[in-house]
Amino acid sequence: MTKKLRIGVIFGGRSSEHEVSLTSAACVLEAIDKTKYEVVPIGITKAGQWLTGKNVLKLLSQQTDEPDKIGATAGALISLLPEPKEGDLVRVDTREGLTENLGGGAGLDIVFPVLHGTYGEDGAMQGLLELADVPYVGAGITGSAVAMDKAMAKAVFQAEGLPQLPYAVVLRSEWERDPVSVEQTVAELGYPCFVKPASLGSSVGISKVKKLDDLHKALQEAARYDRKFVLEKDAGNAREVECSVLGNDEPTASTVGEVVPSREFYDYMAKYHDQSSELIIPARISSKTMSKIQDLAIRAFKALDMAGMGRVDFFVDKETEEIYINEINSIPGFTPISMYPKLWEASGLSYPELIDRLIQLALARHEDKGRNLTSFVPQEHK
Secondary structure, eight states: OOOOEEEEEEEEOSSTTHHHHHHHHHHHHHHSOTTTEEEEEEEEOTTOOEEESTTHHHHHHSOOSOGGGHHHHHTOEEEEOSSOSTTOEEEEETTTEEEEEOOSSOOOSEEEEEOOSTTTSSSHHHHHHHHHTOOBSSOOHHHHHHHHOHHHHHHHHHHHTOOOOOEEEEEHHHHHHOHHHHHHHHHHHOSSEEEEETTOOTTTTOEEEOSHHHHHHHHHHHHTTOSEEEEEEOOOSEEEEEEEEEESSSOEEEEEEEEEOSSSSOOHHHHHTOTTOEEESSOSSOHHHHHHHHHHHHHHHHHTTOOEEEEEEEEEETTTOOEEEEEEESSOOOSTTOHHHHHHHHTTOOHHHHHHHHHHHHHHHHHHHTTSOSSOOOOOOO
């Protein structure tokens, strides 16, 4: 009998997208093939405590005003050591530190991070998993960090020659020191425009600004979440479309889907709370434009050195079908309404098959990286 791979599904985290992560994780835990994988749910509280156990998802879903006390009441605090220990999990005693290895074959063969936002999607978790030498689903440190930082991603897209809307990058400290200069920058971009925190997803902290009087409030909102803002020209009369990418060195693109938001733009409430937003698959665009978007999505994926999965978002002008890349998401949502799995399902790959494919890609990437030397060994001269 073939031994099941032990897969740690990590969710929650110290992020404004904590609740979205819990919803995604519930879907992944439901869909994963239990005949092939032994699943270890690992929840991270808003205070950063790691927990495991059958009821950890339910526990993190319970609202609390004191998230740092969840671990104490759960009695299942754990940690993953940042060293090559075959993915060993250790039990933590808050009074005496690390007390014991969980043992009993408790090591993880692979990790599926279902973490959105900071400390999960930005390279931080990927760095820990690299130190622990555990295979994991999704992009590595570089791809995760650059994709998470919209300003850095746009710089890479620009270098790659990918079409974008006019934008500018402003630091929170620059705005606080010289607000007039920021007003001039926005005036040059033109109204309406968007103000976005550089390193967040799920449209958290994003505002659409139609006139100067609204700018200060929008910048204040973005400043609550990040030290860096992206100011971007509005796409105007455009469709919002998305394309899923799957693979490592030779990625493939799904069909393209269209988002019709219930609100003025596809903000957090329209994505996760308002049930009247519409997802149209395939998007209402020509086959020629769809092919271009798929090509651009793969180019963006490769440019950022992504791996495993990525969802690339675009704007398409409704009249001219001019295409503009918006951003790329390294750990896209896996909720019931998320485009990433829906687009692959429409392309012929079911949810369980998608998860299985992502796991196999992660193992292949880890094996390939294992070929790299970590010490200098002079090559013999012949």
